[in-house]
Amino acid sequence: MLSQKCKYALRCVMYLSIHSENDKKSADEIAEYLKIPKAFTSKILQQLVNDDIVSSAKGPGGGFYLSASNKKKKVLDVVKSIDGLDFFVNCGLGLSECSNKNPCPLHNTFIQIREKLYQMFKKTSIQELSDEIIQNGFKLKR
Amino acid sequence: MLSQKCKYALRCVMYLSIHSENDKKSADEIAEYLKIPKAFTSKILQQLVNDDIVSSAKGPGGGFYLSASNKKKKVLDVVKSIDGLDFFVNCGLGLSECSNKNPCPLHNTFIQIREKLYQMFKKTSIQELSDEIIQNGFKLKR
DNA sequence: AAAATAAAGGACTTTTTTGTCCGTTATTAA
DNA sequence: TTAATAACGGACAAAAAAGTCCTTTATTTT
Numbered sequence: 001m002l003s004q005k006c007k008y009a010l011r012c013v014m015y016l017s018i019h020s021e022n023d024k025k026s027a028d029e030i031a032e033y034l035k036i037p038k039a040f041t042s043k044i045l046q047q048l049v050n051d052d053i054v055s056s057a058k059g060p061g062g063g064f065y066l067s068a069s070n071k072k073k074k075v076l077d078v079v080k081s082i083d084g085l086d087f088f089v090n091c092g093l094g095l096s097e098c099s100n101k102n103p104c105p106l107h108n109t110f111i112q113i114r115e116k117l118y119q120m121f122k123k124t125s126i127q128e129l130s131d132e133i134i135q136n137g138f139k140l141k142r
Numbered sequence: 143m144l145s146q147k148c149k150y151a152l153r154c155v156m157y158l159s160i161h162s163e164n165d166k167k168s169a170d171e172i173a174e175y176l177k178i179p180k181a182f183t184s185k186i187l188q189q190l191v192n193d194d195i196v197s198s199a200k201g202p203g204g205g206f207y208l209s210a211s212n213k214k215k216k217v218l219d220v221v222k223s224i225d226g227l228d229f230f231v232n233c234g235l236g237l238s239e240c241s242n243k244n245p246c247p248l249h250n251t252f253i254q255i256r257e258k259l260y261q262m263f264k265k266t267s268i269q270e271l272s273d274e275i276i277q278n279g280f281k282l283k284r
Numbered sequence: 285a286a287a288a289t290a291a292a293g294g295a296c297t298t299t300t301t302t303g304t305c306c307g308t309t310a311t312t313a314a
Numbered sequence: 315t316t317a318a319t320a321a322c323g324g325a326c327a328a329a330a331a332a333g334t335c336c337t338t339t340a341t342t343t344t
Contacts, residue, residue, distance in 0.1 A: 001143035001229070004332065007236045014247070026290060039334050046292060059341025060289040075248075087143070094149045097281060104282075105156070105274040106217070109262045113255055120251045132247040139239060140246075146302070168320060181304050188322065201311025202319040289342075297334070304327070312319080 006082040008036050009044050013078055014140055016054065016066045017130035024063030034140065044082070051081040066126065075129065076121040088118050148224040150178050151186050155220055157282055158196065158208045159272035166205035176282065186224070193223040195268075208268065217271065218263040230260050 002010075011034050016025060031041035045064050048054040055067045079085075091098035091107065092114075098104040100111075133140065144152075153176050158167060173183035187206050190196040197209045221227075233240035233249065234256075240246040242253075275282065 002234065004236070007234075010235055010248075011237070024290095028290085037333055040332070042291075043293095043333085049291085056291060057341080058289085058291045058339075060343065062290050062341070064291085092144065092149075093152055094146070095153070095282070097283070102280060103278070104280055105271045105278075106152075106262075106266075109258075113258050113262075116251075116255050120248075120255075124248075129247045136245070136247075138244060138246055140237070141239070166320095170320085179303055182302070184321075185303085185323095191321085198321060199311080200309075200319085200321045202313065204311070204320050206321085285344105287342100287344080290340090292337100292339070294337085295335085297332100299332070300330080302327100302329070305325085307323090307325105309322070310320090312317100314315100314317080 001087060002079065003083050005040075005044060006079055008034075008041065009048060009078050009082045010075065011036070011140060012041065012045060012064075013048070013054065013066070013126055014129055014133060016064060017071060017126045018133050018140070019065075021068055021071070022065050024057055024061065024065045026063040030064065048078070048081060051077070053077055053081055071125065071127040071130075073126050074122055075124045075126070076118070078126075079121055088114060143229060144221065145225050147182075147186060148221055150176075150183065151190060151220050151224045152217065153178070153282060154183065154187060154206075155190070155196065155208070155268055156271055156275060158206060159213060159268050160275050160282070161207075163210055163213070164207050166199055166203065166207045168205040172206065190220070190223060193219070195219055195223055213267065213269040213272075215268050216264055217266045217268070218260070220268075221263055230256060 012030055015030055015034060019025060027042040027045055028038055030036070030045070031038040045054055045056070049056045049064070053070060053073050054064050055070055056062070056064050091104060092110040093104055093106060095104050098107055154172055157172055157176055161167060169184040169187055170180055172178070172187070173180040187196055187198070191198045191206070195212060195215050196206050197212055198204070198206050233246060234252040235246055235248060237246050240249055
């Protein structure tokens, strides 16, 4: 449902989030820790910077970080940036004429489930994710 | 979440299901009606035949069809045959150490939602899908 | 000012998924 | 018994997703 890229993106954002604001981490460090391919990690982070979900600074001591306003972004913003929202819009069977008025046989159950995911993504902020990680002591590493 | 191939597979099975038992349809006819690439349709149907979800007959008047026992198969059987069950097993963020005991921040909401989908796929038979299509007059075409 | 550091950006490669082509096999009908 | 039909099977091709490499740009430290 989420692409590999998007899963990586969420993990990068979580990693940055559990470090204090403006604590910069290089793409290499993040990639190493999360065991995500390095060059790919850079690409993903750059995309998130472009979409204003992550902040960055060049040069020595630079790296990626989350500002206070970045931390207010939602999980959905990350998903939107990397994968887009097609999954939440189109019919689960790819039927273009399937809609609430003319639902395909899986439609009704499908949209209910999908809507729950959507709401969860929409209401959960990056900040909240890291709060939960810190509280539960979850190890992100992989 | 479902691959393109799997969506096609489900539509093929639905198409066969709304036609009466042992009413054979050629891959070309199915592909044409559902607007799925012809050669790809053949491949998918062959795979379903191999996994005993669809029946087939060679030669003139032959084609693909669903026997009574085929119609008892579940949506999940189709998904299992084409995509496998990875989606229902692995962590939504690809974290290998995420589990019920050590849940990642999205885990709990995620597995609840996923479980609902799983149950729906597991309990819904091909027969039931076509019953619903016939009752509601849904057009499969695309 | 020079050297070092790290993101930015573009072109490229690899792998997976999607999709095609074509010869073979089985079945039916004339 | 030959021609036609349609699934079967394997190899191939195209497109998309995942991942790499290398040069440039901005920033900091010496």
